[in-house]
Amino acid sequence: MAKEKVIAVAGKGGTGKTTFTALLLRYLTNRYRDKAILAVDADANANLNEALGLEVEETISMALDDIKDPRRVPSGMTKDIFMEMRISQAMVESDQIDLLVMGNPEGPGCYCYPNDLLRKYLEQLRVNYDFVAVDNEAGMEHLSRRIINNVDYIIITSDATARGLRSAGRAYNIIKTLKINAGKIFLVVTKTPNGEISALEDEIEKTGLELLGTVPADDMVVEFDLNDRPLFQLPDDSPAVQAVAAIAQKLQL
Template sequence: MKILGFFGKGGTGKTTLTALILRELVRRREGTVLAVDADANECLASVLGADGTPTLSDMLQKYKRQREESPELTGIDIFQNLFDSLLMEGEQDGYEMLIMGRGEGSGCFCAVNDLLQAVFEKTVEGGTYSYLLMDCEAGVEHIARKTSGKINDAIIVTDASKVSLDTLKRIRDVASEVGATIERYYVVANKTRPEMLEKVKEAAESLGFKYLGAIPEDPNFTEVAYQGKTVFDLPDDSPAVEAARKITDQILGA
């Protein structure tokens, strides 16, 4: 399995890039794909057209109820049954969808994060999927909580602003501090004027990260968004799709 984690400051377009690369993997039909929406805003499902998919937080509530209603069953048995059911309900055309959902009570994500970690362990050890794409919460929160502790490729989406570029180093530093296993760091520019791309590339390479290129402004993507369509409705010759194809080639060739 190849695990891709998408990171970046809020608003840089990490969800967009996650969806574009998933679209490319589905088109290539190179293996089974699991998309994990680990951002509480739950935007990835909407961009992919998977709205209404049950969430891990929904599963948590069912788990609590079943523990009370079926004391003869172990927690592991209940979790296994619910998890298998969740994946079946998240089945889409060419991939499967898993949504983290919102936190418990007043913003706490502790139990949901524990479940997400368990999902990672199961899928990694079980070898169920060829690719796992995770759209992470803005910033470095998931690494700090070790929810994303096992990642082959961390793909950081950035613009040319100082705040966004500073996030590159912060993600690497936090990953190191919490002992997260990240094999490779990549950087993709988005929402960046052509004359500023060299600045992004230099910032990435100064940290030892590989710069993969940029997602260009794409009127097709804007039109799809306003019409309520999905990333799969984009034409194959759309500038964003073509850029994502080249980025995917580099990631898979690593």
């Protein structure tokens, strides 16, 4: 079986990470009806599920909190087995996409042990999939703890402003210091007015990132978000849908 392709999306708050991830997943499910796809919401303030139109009851954090308290591990069960059971309970299965939501780590104390378990578990899990797409939070918690290591592509999103691009450049520098094993790191400029970015060429250059593509400001995205409709259901003629499809094709996904 071919090795799974892992794509992580990172970037400043509100730059369109979740929108991009949802539309990437939309592209992959439409193109490959028979491939296994895992979506990971690594944002503590999780909302990828809403963009996908999926209900979530359990998160990884809830499972990790249980592991931390030995009284909650049933007697006769090892912590590892209990963890595996709890994490599989947190998996939301839909037609084509399985979704894991990291959730919000609660309470004080060290998460080293559960993090190590989670890392190990994800390593085992990912090989069951053809594609894994990870929607990260602006703070890049999970990237920095290297819960998800060995990614093929990291996509840093920036809105179409000079300030946004400088922030993307800083995110890139942080990611480089994390020593994540990433195949390639790209820039995607989002919410561009009519796809126009020529005024930003200098700033793009200064980020040191390779520009993979742009996602135009799309009224349909705004309208769907306004009416609380899953972005996953955007029509084929949405400019954002088409732009993300072109980006996915560029990556040969």
